[in-house]
Structure formats: C-alpha cells, structure tokens
Amino acid sequence: MQKKITAIVLLLILAAFGLWWWRGDKAASAPSLPPAPAEKLQVTASGYVAYTLLKQIGGERVQVRMLVPPGTEPHSFEPTPGTIIAVSASDLFVYVSPRVEPWVPDILRGISDVNALEAGPSHKDQDPHIWMTPYGALEMAQRIEKALIKTDPAGKAYYKERYKQFEAEIKALHESFGRDLAECRSRAVVHVGHLAFGNLANAYGLEFRALSGTSHQGEHSVQKLAELVRFIRKNKVQAVFTEEMIASDLADTVARETNVRVLPLYTVEEVSKTDFDSGVSYGDYMRRNLHNLKEGLKCRVQ
Ligand SMILES: [Zn+2]
Structure with missing residues (x-):
C-alpha cells in the first residue's frame, strides 16, 4: 500500500513537472514566433489572383506557393514536372478558371487525388476576369473561404473573421469607385x-x-x-x-x-x-x- 501511494505521488509530481515544462515551453515560444511552416496548411495558387486572395483569407494559417512565377503572364504559362509535384503535395490547390489558365486541366489530369478549387466564374459565357470588380473578387474570396474551412475545419472562426475584414475593404472600395468615377x-x-x-x-x-x-x-x-x-x-x-x-x-x-x-x-x-x-x-x-x-x-x- 505504502509503495502504491509513493508511486502515485511520484507520478503526480512527474505529471505536474511535465505540465509546467510544456506550458513554459509554449509560453516562451508563442508571443514572438509565428507558427512553424510545417504546421501551416500547404496551399498552392495558380497565379497572383488566387495567391493574393488565399493570403487575404488564409492569413497566418496558410503557407501559399504560387505556380506562375512573378513577372510571367498567366494565360500562356507552361507547367513543368515540378509544377505537378507542387500541386500533388499540397493540401489545397486554388486556380481561377481554365479560360484564364488553359494549362490547369493538364495538371489536374496528371494527379489522381487532388483537393482543387476553381474559384473563378461559374458561367462559361462570362468574362473570366471577374475579380476586376470588387464584388467579383469577394465572390472568389467566399469560395476560397469555404474551401479553406472544409480543408482545415479547426481554422473556421479565423477564416470567417478574415473574410469579414476583406468584405469591409471591398465595400469601401466599391463605394470609392462609384463616387470617384461618377463625373x-x-x-x-x-x-x-x-x-x-x-x-x-x-x-x-x-x-x-x-x-x-x-x-x-x-x-x-x-x-x-x-x-x-x-x-x-x-x-x-x-x-x-x-x-x-x-x-x-x-x-x-x-x-x-x-x-x-x-x-x-x-x-x-x-x-x-x-x-x-x-x-x-x-x-x-x-x-x-x-x-x-x-x-x-x-x-x-x-
Ligand atoms: Zn487576362
């Protein structure tokens, strides 16, 4: 009996020490360091529209990589084997539309199991550049928000808050365009x-x-x-x-x-x-x- 109590006390002391150590470690690293890249959702964007909207809604929870390099135009980009590897290794792949990025269907055909989102216009006869109006960009951001929540449910509140902030920015932008271009x-x-x-x-x-x-x-x-x-x-x-x-x-x-x-x-x-x-x-x-x-x-x- 005595031995059992000693063992329990010893275990409790060890557990308390462990808890202190774990909390101390968390407290020391949390305020100054952003979460390590390995913990972030690995997301791939086709080009800059998808990239900037993913950053807008995903914030600190996502690590975004862009396929079309800066300084290259997206309509005639040519994917490499590296492009396919990048897409297949990511948790989510976001592109705009095959009409903007005609090279995307080839990539998707090459990967069997990919979590992909077409964030662009749903109507085929629509001008694909829908993000060129503030509310068109918001429509895309909403699709991205939903895909992020589906892929990373733990971040739901975070993504919703980021979307709300973007919505406020879009509203203000739309008002400025209307007012400033009136006359x-x-x-x-x-x-x-x-x-x-x-x-x-x-x-x-x-x-x-x-x-x-x-x-x-x-x-x-x-x-x-x-x-x-x-x-x-x-x-x-x-x-x-x-x-x-x-x-x-x-x-x-x-x-x-x-x-x-x-x-x-x-x-x-x-x-x-x-x-x-x-x-x-x-x-x-x-x-x-x-x-x-x-x-x-x-x-x-x-
Ligand atoms: Zn274009």
Whole structure:
C-alpha cells in the first residue's frame, strides 16, 4: 500500500513537472514566433489572383506557393514536372478558371487525388476576369473561404473573421469607385492590352476599348492600332491605359500619335517581382487602378 501511494505521488509530481515544462515551453515560444511552416496548411495558387486572395483569407494559417512565377503572364504559362509535384503535395490547390489558365486541366489530369478549387466564374459565357470588380473578387474570396474551412475545419472562426475584414475593404472600395468615377470628362477607357477590364468598366458605367481579346494571344494588328488612334482622336480621349506584361512601346506609339498620356492599369493576374516581394494586395492594386482612371479620364474627384 505504502509503495502504491509513493508511486502515485511520484507520478503526480512527474505529471505536474511535465505540465509546467510544456506550458513554459509554449509560453516562451508563442508571443514572438509565428507558427512553424510545417504546421501551416500547404496551399498552392495558380497565379497572383488566387495567391493574393488565399493570403487575404488564409492569413497566418496558410503557407501559399504560387505556380506562375512573378513577372510571367498567366494565360500562356507552361507547367513543368515540378509544377505537378507542387500541386500533388499540397493540401489545397486554388486556380481561377481554365479560360484564364488553359494549362490547369493538364495538371489536374496528371494527379489522381487532388483537393482543387476553381474559384473563378461559374458561367462559361462570362468574362473570366471577374475579380476586376470588387464584388467579383469577394465572390472568389467566399469560395476560397469555404474551401479553406472544409480543408482545415479547426481554422473556421479565423477564416470567417478574415473574410469579414476583406468584405469591409471591398465595400469601401466599391463605394470609392462609384463616387470617384461618377463625373469624368471622358468615359472611354482605351486600353492597349487584352480585354481584362470589361467587367470593371461595365460596373461603373465606363466604355471599354481594348487592343486584343480576353487572352494575351490576341493579335496586335496595325489595323487595330489605327482603329484605336481614330477612336482617341474622335472622342477627345485624354489618356491610354497599358498593362505591365504587354510591351509598352505599343502604348507609346499610340500616345505619340495622338498626343495623350500613358497610364498603367493592373490586372492583378500579373505581378512584378517588386510588387510580389513587397506583398501588394488586391486592394492595393485596385486603389492604384482607381487613382490612374481618375487621372486619365479627368474625373471631378481627384
Ligand atoms: Zn487576362
């Protein structure tokens, strides 16, 4: 009996010591260090739209890797065997749509058991660049939120809170676009690039003219350039807009010919190395877009 009690006391002391040690260890590492990467959900994003929205909703609980490297345009990216390995090793793979990333179906065909989410538009006849309106981006973020909760149920409250924060940002963004683009000297957005901004123009009552189609493969014919130049002259357009991954010499030619300014618009699907490294968010890009639209269209609110 005596022996048994001694053993129990000894066990209790050991348990208490263990508990103290475990708590001490937790307390020492918790405040300053973020959770180790191994504990985070391993998520793969096709390109920057999926990447930035995953970061927005996933926050500290996810480790996101992006397939299309910064400085590369997403429509004509070519996957490597490494791409397939990265996707098959991840807990969740998020892409936008095969119409934006025609190389995605090939990857999915090569992997038997993959937890994948198509976050883009559900209607096939819709312009796939739905994130170009704030509420389109929110729609994608909502799908991402649901997929994250399904993959990592323990993070439900966290993901819901992050989504709520993003929703507030989107609401404010939508209000700014509506208010600031209400009164402008010109409503024609002439874009020397692909048809990425049609949804944005429609949402805020602007007219959108682009050089090529919804992919980056559209031909930049002399005839199309000449059409744009005629349109700019006839409609007293003040600026032409360009995009990062399309050679700016085309925009420069149009601008020289018509004596207007060149201003960039950001598609978010493309990211420069500098913007990627500094973590430029969806909201940051859209605020830059609004700023440049206000300047180029000569809007009353500056
Ligand atoms: Zn595009």
